[in-house]
Amino acid sequence: MVIHALLAATLALTATPAAAAPKIDCARLKCLALTFDDGPSEHTATLLKVLKKEGAKATFFLVGKQVERRPALARQQAAEGHAIGDHTYSHPSLPTLRDDDIIEELRTTQALIQDATGRRPTMYRPPYGHTDERVLRMADQQDLAEILWTGTTLDWKLRDAKKIKATVLKLAKRDGVILMHDTVPQTVKAMPEILKELKKQGYTLVTVPTLLRGKGPDSGLSYF
Ligand code: NI
Numbered sequence: 001m002v003i004h005a006l007l008a009a010t011l012a013l014t015a016t017p018a019a020a021a022p023k024i025d026c027a028r029l030k031c032l033a034l035t036f037d038d039g040p041s042e043h044t045a046t047l048l049k050v051l052k053k054e055g056a057k058a059t060f061f062l063v064g065k066q067v068e069r070r071p072a073l074a075r076q077q078a079a080e081g082h083a084i085g086d087h088t089y090s091h092p093s094l095p096t097l098r099d100d101d102i103i104e105e106l107r108t109t110q111a112l113i114q115d116a117t118g119r120r121p122t123m124y125r126p127p128y129g130h131t132d133e134r135v136l137r138m139a140d141q142q143d144l145a146e147i148l149w150t151g152t153t154l155d156w157k158l159r160d161a162k163k164i165k166a167t168v169l170k171l172a173k174r175d176g177v178i179l180m181h182d183t184v185p186q187t188v189k190a191m192p193e194i195l196k197e198l199k200k201q202g203y204t205l206v207t208v209p210t211l212l213r214g215k216g217p218d219s220g221l222s223y224f
Contacts, residue, residue, distance in 0.1 A: 040073035056205035064089030064109030083207035085123035140220030
């Protein structure tokens with residue numbers, strides 16, 4: 001516990017520069033939230049480099065099993081000002097599980113993310129978008145808000161950088177939330193051009209909490 005507390009304190013200090021970044025007001029700006037699920041993966045470091053170069057912030061929904069394998073990448077995501085959410089430990093379809101198992105999937109991953117980043121996530125995304133009232137209630141017990149999306153690229157099926165880019169640009173809209181996967185190498189490959197084009201179109205790329213303008217995410221509610 002002492003080690004955890006010290007780690008959390010150290011991380012809080014290193015995270016300060018990102019937190020002190022100028023405030024972005026999505027009521028006035030044309031904001032868009034890019035979200036990446038299922039990581040951290042072997043492609044995440046490359047993606048973080050691209051996001052940093054273009055000054056873009058994103059939201060990562062992490063799988064607990066992957067955080068166990070690559071805690072340093074979760075730590076880097078948080079330190080670089082990206083938002084992190086819970087995407088369960090083993091990526092099951094939550095409505096098929098018993099209450100206790102839903103809680104366990106969410107709770108274990110929250111703890112792993114907290115150990116890695118010093119912060120307990122307050123958002124989760126249900127695998128496959130499978131959810132219902134009971135899942136939402138279990139998530140509420142863990143102080144989690146549900147974050148879905150306005151557009152999904154199906155990048156895992158497309159597996160083609162040009163097609164993924166075209167799909168993202170078609171789905172992009174003000175206050176939109178785009179679902180992608182940093183486990184798909186073609187998505188990461190397409191990202192430099194996607195970011196350049198979105199910026200040319202006047203978008204500011206923000207995290208989901210920034211997009212919500214301080215109105216949430218609130219535990220037990222579902223967004224987008
Ligand atoms: Ni997923």
